[in-house]
Amino acid sequence: MSLTTCNVHFSQQSDKIVYLSRSLYKQLKLSGKRSIQLKLGNEIITATVRQLSRSGNHLYLSAGVRSSFRVPKSGNVYVLSTADDELQLGPLxxxxxxxxxxxxxxxxxxxxxxxxxxxxxxxxxxxxxxxxxxxxxxxxxxxxxxxxxxxxxxxxxxxxxxxxxxxxxxxxxxxxxxxxxxxxxxxxxxxxxxxNWSFLNKADVYTLLDKDPEALAHLPESVPNPSSNKIKEMLEKYHFLYYKPGGGSLGIGIYRLTYHPTRGYFVRYRSGSENVLLRYNNFQSMMKMLQNRLGSRVNQYVVQQGIRLLEIDRCQLDFRFHMHKNGNNQWIPAGIGAKKAGRGSVTTHVKSGGTLMTPEHALSRAFGSEANVILEKAKRVAIKLSEAIERNYPHRLGELGLDIGIDMQGNIWMFEANAKPGRSIFKHPALRSEGKASVSYIFEHCLYLSRFQGGKGL
Ligand SMILES: Nc1ncnc2c1ncn2[C@@H]1O[C@H](COP(=O)(O)OP(=O)(O)O)[C@@H](O)[C@H]1O
Ligand SMILES: [Mg+2]
Structure with missing residues (x-):
C-alpha cells in the first residue's frame, strides 16, 4: 500500500496507455508492471502502463483511456496503490x-x-x-x-x-x-x-440511549408520548419539565411546565415573536389547554425532566457542541458555541432572542476561575455521549451537533443530538477558525472511510 499525490494530465492520444513519471512509478512500487488496474469510485479498467522521464509525480490519461474511465478533471489528486497492480485515483x-x-x-x-x-x-x-x-x-x-x-x-x-x-x-x-x-x-x-444516515428524532435518541448507563448519567429523564398521569407524576417529582416535539427543531412547539405547590401550574412557550406565560390552578385545565393546542401532534411529544441551567444576567445558558469524527475515526469537539437565552424565552435559539458567545467567556462569567475545568469536563462528556449514540445507533455517524446544558453544580446534560447540525455558531468571529477545522474534519473523515490514508489503518 502506498499513498501519494500526482498531477493528472489529459492527453489527446487515442491509445489505451497510461504514462507515469518515473518517480511516481517507483513510489507506487510498480516495478516490472506492464499493465495496471485503474480505479475511480466503483469503476475499474485495465490499461497498459509506461514510464516517462519527467521529474515529479505525473500521470497522463489519454483520450482513449478517458473514453472508458470517467475522471472528472485534470490536476492534482491522491493516488493509492491498493493491491499488486491496482491504482486508485480519488477519493471520489x-x-x-x-x-x-x-x-x-x-x-x-x-x-x-x-x-x-x-x-x-x-x-x-x-x-x-x-x-x-x-x-x-x-x-x-x-x-x-x-x-x-x-x-x-x-x-x-x-x-x-x-x-x-x-x-x-x-x-x-x-x-x-x-x-x-x-x-x-x-x-x-x-x-x-x-x-450521516438521517436526521435524528429526539424521542428515538432518548430510546436508543435508554440502556446505556454512561449516556443516561447525562440525560434528563425523558418519556416519549407520555400519558397525562405520567406528566403529573413527573411534575410532582421534578416541579419543572420540558414538553417538546420529538421531531422538532429551532425551539418550535416547546413548552416549559412548572408546578408550584401553592401557586399552581405555569406554562411558558413562544408564540410568534412573543413569550407567553400562563397560570392554571389545577393540572387538568393545563393539560386541556396543551391537548387543544397540540391536537394530533400530541403523540409525537416527549416530556423531559427540566434542568436548572446556568444563568448569566438572569438568562439561561446552554451550549452547542459541534462534534466530528476525524481521520482516525475518533470523535472531536470541533467547535463549541455558548448560547444565552433571550429574557423570558424557553430556549436559547438566536431566533428567539438568544445571543451567541464563546464558551470561555460564558463559563468564566458563571464559574470564574473554575471555567476551564468545567469546559474540559464538558468536552469529555460530549465525546462519551457521541460514542454512546454511535454504538447504540444501527447506522453510520460522522458528525453530531449536541445541545448541552450545564447546571449550577457543574453537571453536564444533553437535551438533543442533531445529525445535520446547523453551522450558525461558526459565524461568531471568535469561532471562524473552528468552522474551518470542522470542514477539514469532514474531509479527513471521508479520507478515512474511503481508505485513502497512508500508514496506520491500511
Ligand atoms: N430538559 C430541559 N431542561 C432545560 N432546558 C431544556 C430542556 N430541554 C430543552 N431545553 C432548552 O430548550 C432548548 C431547545 O431544546 P432542544 O431539545 O434542543 O429542541 P430543538 O430541537 O427545538 O432545538 C435547549 O437548547 C435548551 O436551552
Ligand atoms: Mg436544539
Missing part, C-alpha cells in the same frame, strides 16, 4: 443534498456556500462533488455530479458511484420517504459508506 466523494426551492439559481439552495466550502477543502487532493437524488443513475452506476472549477463555478460531470457519501439532505420529512430510503439502502448494499 459525493455530498448528497437537494434543492429546497425549485427554481433556485444555485443547485443546493442555502446550503450551496457550505457545500462549496467542503468541496474546496478537497482541492488538489480529492474529487469532491455535490449531487441530488435525481442525479443518480442506478442502471449505469453513475452520478451526474456538480463539480467546482478553479474559478469557483459549478460544472456537471458524469462520474462513477463515489467512494463515500456525505449526507446533507436538507428536508426532515422527505428523508423518511421510500424513495430516499431506497437510495441509502442501495449505497449500503454496494458497500459505499454513507454518513
Amino acid at each position: 466523494v459525493g455530498i448528497l443534498t437537494d434543492t429546497i426551492n425549485q427554481g433556485d439559481s444555485y443547485p443546493f439552495g442555502s446550503l450551496s456556500g457550505f457545500i462549496k466550502q467542503v468541496i474546496r477543502t478537497g482541492d488538489r487532493k480529492a474529487y469532491m462533488f455535490g449531487f441530488t437524488p435525481n442525479d443518480i443513475n442506478w442502471q449505469q452506476e453513475t452520478v451526474n455530479g456538480y463539480f467546482l472549477n478553479a474559478q469557483g463555478d459549478w460544472f456537471r460531470k458524469i462520474v462513477p458511484l463515489p467512494d463515500v457519501v456525505y449526507n446533507r439532505l436538507p428536508n426532515r420529512k422527505a428523508e423518511t420517504s421510500p424513495f430516499i430510503s431506497s437510495i441509502r439502502e442501495r449505497f449500503v448494499k454496494r458497500k459505499i459508506p454513507l454518513f
Whole structure:
C-alpha cells in the first residue's frame, strides 16, 4: 500500500496507455508492471502502463483511456496503490443534498456556500462533488455530479458511484420517504459508506440511549408520548419539565411546565415573536389547554425532566457542541458555541432572542476561575455521549451537533443530538477558525472511510 499525490494530465492520444513519471512509478512500487488496474469510485479498467522521464509525480490519461474511465478533471489528486497492480485515483466523494426551492439559481439552495466550502477543502487532493437524488443513475452506476472549477463555478460531470457519501439532505420529512430510503439502502448494499444516515428524532435518541448507563448519567429523564398521569407524576417529582416535539427543531412547539405547590401550574412557550406565560390552578385545565393546542401532534411529544441551567444576567445558558469524527475515526469537539437565552424565552435559539458567545467567556462569567475545568469536563462528556449514540445507533455517524446544558453544580446534560447540525455558531468571529477545522474534519473523515490514508489503518 502506498499513498501519494500526482498531477493528472489529459492527453489527446487515442491509445489505451497510461504514462507515469518515473518517480511516481517507483513510489507506487510498480516495478516490472506492464499493465495496471485503474480505479475511480466503483469503476475499474485495465490499461497498459509506461514510464516517462519527467521529474515529479505525473500521470497522463489519454483520450482513449478517458473514453472508458470517467475522471472528472485534470490536476492534482491522491493516488493509492491498493493491491499488486491496482491504482486508485480519488477519493471520489459525493455530498448528497437537494434543492429546497425549485427554481433556485444555485443547485443546493442555502446550503450551496457550505457545500462549496467542503468541496474546496478537497482541492488538489480529492474529487469532491455535490449531487441530488435525481442525479443518480442506478442502471449505469453513475452520478451526474456538480463539480467546482478553479474559478469557483459549478460544472456537471458524469462520474462513477463515489467512494463515500456525505449526507446533507436538507428536508426532515422527505428523508423518511421510500424513495430516499431506497437510495441509502442501495449505497449500503454496494458497500459505499454513507454518513450521516438521517436526521435524528429526539424521542428515538432518548430510546436508543435508554440502556446505556454512561449516556443516561447525562440525560434528563425523558418519556416519549407520555400519558397525562405520567406528566403529573413527573411534575410532582421534578416541579419543572420540558414538553417538546420529538421531531422538532429551532425551539418550535416547546413548552416549559412548572408546578408550584401553592401557586399552581405555569406554562411558558413562544408564540410568534412573543413569550407567553400562563397560570392554571389545577393540572387538568393545563393539560386541556396543551391537548387543544397540540391536537394530533400530541403523540409525537416527549416530556423531559427540566434542568436548572446556568444563568448569566438572569438568562439561561446552554451550549452547542459541534462534534466530528476525524481521520482516525475518533470523535472531536470541533467547535463549541455558548448560547444565552433571550429574557423570558424557553430556549436559547438566536431566533428567539438568544445571543451567541464563546464558551470561555460564558463559563468564566458563571464559574470564574473554575471555567476551564468545567469546559474540559464538558468536552469529555460530549465525546462519551457521541460514542454512546454511535454504538447504540444501527447506522453510520460522522458528525453530531449536541445541545448541552450545564447546571449550577457543574453537571453536564444533553437535551438533543442533531445529525445535520446547523453551522450558525461558526459565524461568531471568535469561532471562524473552528468552522474551518470542522470542514477539514469532514474531509479527513471521508479520507478515512474511503481508505485513502497512508500508514496506520491500511
Ligand atoms: N430538559 C430541559 N431542561 C432545560 N432546558 C431544556 C430542556 N430541554 C430543552 N431545553 C432548552 O430548550 C432548548 C431547545 O431544546 P432542544 O431539545 O434542543 O429542541 P430543538 O430541537 O427545538 O432545538 C435547549 O437548547 C435548551 O436551552
Ligand atoms: Mg436544539
